[in-house]
Amino acid sequence: MENYKKSVQTAPKSHSDCSGCGLCMLVCPMWRRNRDLQHSPHGCAKALQHGAAPDDLAEALWNCTLCRACDPVCPEQLDISGMILKLRGQLAHPQTTVLQGRMVAQTKRPASACQEKTALLAGEALRAHPALLKRITALLGESGVLAVAHDDGADISLALEAGLAIPPARLAAMIEPLRRADKVIVADGLLLPYLAQWLPAAQIFSLGETLSSLESIRRNLRSTDLYVIEPRAYHADYVRLVKHYDRLRKECGCDFNLDLQRIAIPATVRSLPQRLGLVASNDEDQTRWVLHGRRITRIVVESLEDRAAFEKVCAISVVHLAELADDL
Amino acid sequence: MPTNTSELALTEPGTVGPCHVGSDALQGIKRQQTNPTRWNGQGWTEFAAALRDNGIELRVAKAARGIFATDAGGTAYGLPHGVVIARSAAQVAGLLKAAQQFRVPVTVRGGGLTTEGESVAFGGVLLDMTGMSRVLQVDSDALTVRTEGGIFWHSLAEELRRCGMDYLSAPLNMTASVGGTLGVGGIDVNSPRLGCSADQAISLQVVTPTGDIVECSDTQHAELFQRVILGYGQFGVITEATLKIRRYTPLRMHYFYYDSLRTAVEDMQLLNRNDASDYSGILTIMDCAVNLLVAFDSDEREAAFRANWQRHLRGYGESGFALCMLRRYALRPWKLPEAWFLLQRKRELFPEFRRPEYMRDGLMHDRAVVFSRAVWKFWGSKQMVIPDLATSAEKFVEAVERGNAVCRKYFQHYTLYCVGIKLRPEHRPHYEMSCIPPDAEGWAYGCEFEPMMDERVYSRDYLQSFKNAIYDIGVDLGGSYYRFGGMMKGYIRRVFGDEVVDRHLAMKRATDPAMILNRDVIF
Structure with missing residues (x-):
């Protein structure tokens, strides 16, 4: 691809x-x-x-x-x-100091260089689920040697979202260990286009696209599934990914969280203050809108954030994409 | 906020004052504005206080008002004194009651897709109806939907499609609102068969200019229903609508290419008269490169067309037309730049109509998405004028050819969009003083003339002169227009005549004593 x-x-x-x-x-x-x-x-x-x-x-x-x-x-x-x-x-965010502090702290903890040709930037959410992360690494490792990057730029992602400039030292600390990788897989969709700029020699893929390209996962998708695409990565690479998911639809017959313009309807609606925990999240209306009128028996998500949101509003089984693969 | 600060003299509603729109534009034509009043801010402070007392949020910050400074046309600019986001019929009623009391103009806006400043507030309150944009009930058995009036047709389609349903006909522009469309017409490529969007309304909840909330239909408060439908927002605000719907079907689309406008129009009318297709319309790249699109909801209808009607069409297929053009330009080498434009345009446009994400197994799944995206991508700009002509079937070819000649005179590149509208005899009362020409029987036909700005900036007077030249044809032919409000309202008396206009003005005065609702649009 x-x-x-x-x-x-x-x-x-x-x-x-x-x-x-x-x-x-x-x-x-x-x-x-x-x-x-x-x-x-x-x-x-x-x-x-x-x-x-x-x-x-x-x-x-x-x-x-x-x-x-x-x-x-x-x-x-x-x-x-x-x-x-x-x-x-151009605005002053109340958490600027905190976010800058996180980047300074991370710069002081340099990660070791990635020794493999494929690197996975797992992100904070996946790191909080070690069993799932282990499964994903095993799945991706089957198709090539994979290393989980120690520094996945979670602090940089939040700083970018706040409109902050990334200090060169912090950027170098994240990027340099990845220089040897030919392929970088990233779970955080916000980072995807930035990584393409920062690592021009590497191929950058979202975790959702990578997992949904695996035969062991594709063959377990059902026509009664609702497949929930993570919007940030999808829209960042829309022209190419709309074809990827269309192929998946033709092959598996599953429904997607796509609207009539083939835009991914987010299952959660979280502003930066909500991501930072400063304001309570309220996703229920949005999550229900994704489900509205659909006749499905299972929800397959690319993002763990989405899994939590669906589990909150419905009794339909929700699984992460990686969990679809046959037992390893 | 300004109170009594405007330099404009206060003109009483119903009296004729100076026209502030394009003062040099109607050259040689006697200016006949029906009620060109301007509001000077009188009573604003008291009005704003009354709204606050009623718990109605009035936004007066520059950022909130600046959003609504212009419409899709981008040639009329005006700022409201304040903005109200519609949230309920009761809130809209409270707003209009206060507006009547303090004589403050209220301009209602849906998608803001007007091009003549009809949804631009020149002072007063801008009522943004998109705040009321929820689907209330879909009845798949009765084939109806009840929705709030500010909803975009596309948002309605998103909800209906989850139930396997679709609206009947809507403008090929995703951000047109239901309420705004019902007030002016709404033309789709299936209008030759199903009529205009306004004909799909079964009943409405309307807030009258005096703040009464009334449910109306052909059998309940029928006169109000007749006036609100196609009434250009003069007689009430549509807060809810019950519309007919149908089962969703994807489209089987065919394109036929012509080098003559006349032939293409005649063939389109042939299809319409014989109910030979479910969808039809004409879209030109140039007047020598005309595309007749023909589409079907079912294999059966498509097969019947192939068997009975396709051979009667004089259009070419894609390769046949390419040969036709090759011949044309081989004999006219001095027109090679035109050929180059045509080729470039084809290369850009055609893939857009066949984007794989909107096609499945050769069927077009979302016609409004495909056409609306293309319209904005290839014709959209910050400045748009789209004068139009609506005539009876008999006069349509002449209207198109004369309008085309005007376009040629004013612009290098332009597009014509022609479509028929099936008329419903029982809706005759709705059609009075609307885009439906009084002499049309069976079908009315409309043609939009859309110049391509090609990155150039034109003066408003140049554009106004172009529009006037088109609209003069309408007067001459005894036709009508889709866009006769706002900056084009100088044509209203000329095309509809004093008797009809005075009758409607009397109804307007009776319904809206302070003449506050959408006062810059028609009266």
Whole structure:
């Protein structure tokens, strides 16, 4: 398979180029939650075009979940999520010091170099489930030698989400140990396009795409499954991945959390304050919307965050993609 | 907030004052605005206080108001004094009652897809209906859906498709709102068979300009129903609607190519008259490269078309048309730049209509997604004018050809979109003073003339002159228009006549004594 970079296009445009079609609003989970144009990329762009400053839009900017659904639907090919991050960079986040402190601390704990050709950036959620991580490493290890990176950039991901600049020393501490890897698999979808920039020689894949490419997993998908795609990685590499999942649909017949524009409907809607635990999460309406009207017997998730959300609102069995594989 | 600060003189509703829109645009045409009043901010403070007392949130921050500074057309700009996000019929009723009391204009906005400033507030309150955008009930047995009025057709489709259902007809633009569409018409490529979107409404919950919440239909408060449907927002705010729906089917799509507009229009009308297809419409790349799209809901209908009607069509297939064009430009080498444009356009456009993620087994699964994405990708820009002509079937070819000549005069590149609308005789009262021409029988036909801006910026007067030249054809032919409000309202009396307009103005005054609801659109 091709990797991320080949399908990425640069879009050096800004919010002033927004023509106001509103297609981004249709896929924005924050708009869906609030039914309020202010909480949508369309609303932010129009407000900025007509005299608003980033500070005027602070609530909407911080509430954006960075699911990136707006990026592939924009007919002007605006890098909307990138613009939101730039605007966040002009705001002062209350957790800036904490997030910067995490990066400083991580820089002081340099990871050893990855010795294998394939590296997995597992992320905090997967690390909290060692049995599942072990299963994933075994599955991926079957198709090649794999090393789990000691430094998976969780602190960098949060800092990026807050619009903070990443100190060069911290970036080097994360990237240098990965230089020998030809292939990097990343669980955190937010990091995917950044890794493609930072490691231009390597192929970068999302964990969801990698696992769903394994025959041992594909053959256990059922036509009555709802397969829940992790939105951040999918939308970051939409042009290529829409074909990947379409092939999967044709082969397995399962349903997906895709809307009529083939955009992934997020099962959770978490703003940065919610990710940081500063505000309580409230995903139930969104999770129920993903399930609404579907006749399914099982939910298969790429993200552990989604598993927890579905288990909270329904009695349907929820499994992680890696758990579909035949016993190892 | 401004109170009595505007330099504009307060003009009483119903009196004729100066027109502030495109003052030099209607050259040679007597200016006939029906009620060009402007509001100068009088009573705003008291009005805002009354809303606060009623618990209605009024947003006055620059960021909140700036979002609504223009519409999809991008040629009319205005700022409301404040914005209210619609949340319930009771809240909208409270807003309109206060607006009547303090004579504050209220401009209602759905998807904001108007092009003549109809959803732009030049002062007063902007009521954003997208805050009321939930589906309330889908009845798969009765084939109806009850929905809030501010919902986008695409959001409605998302919900209906989960139940295996679909709406009947809707604009090929995903961010058009149901309420806004019912107020103006709504044309789909299945309108030649199913009529306009407004004809799909079974009943409505309407908040009248005086703040009464009324359920209306053809049998209940029928007069209000007749006026609100296709009423350009003059007689009430649609807060809920019950619409007909149908079982979802993907489309079997065919394209036929023509080098003559006349032939393509005649063939489209042939299909419509004989109920030979489920969908039909014309989209041009140039006036010598015309695409007639024909589509079907079932194999049976497609087979019947192939057996009975396909041979009557004079259009080419893709390769036949390529040969036709080759001949054309071989004989006219000085037109090679035109050929190059055509080729480039084909290369860009055609794949968009066949994107694999929206096609399965050769069937198009989401026509609104495919066409709406293409419309915005290839025709969308920050400045758009889309004048149109609506005529009876008999006059349509002439309207299209004359409109095309006007386009040629003003722009290098442009697109024509033509479609028929099946009329429902029992809905005649709905059609008065609307986009449906009074002399149309059986079908009405509409053509949109959309110039491609090609990264150029045109003055508003240039664009207005272009629109006027198109609209003059409508007056001449005794037709109508889809977009006759806002900046084009100078044509209303010319095309509908004083008797009809005065009658509607009298109804408007009776329904909306302070003339506060959507006052810059029609009256």
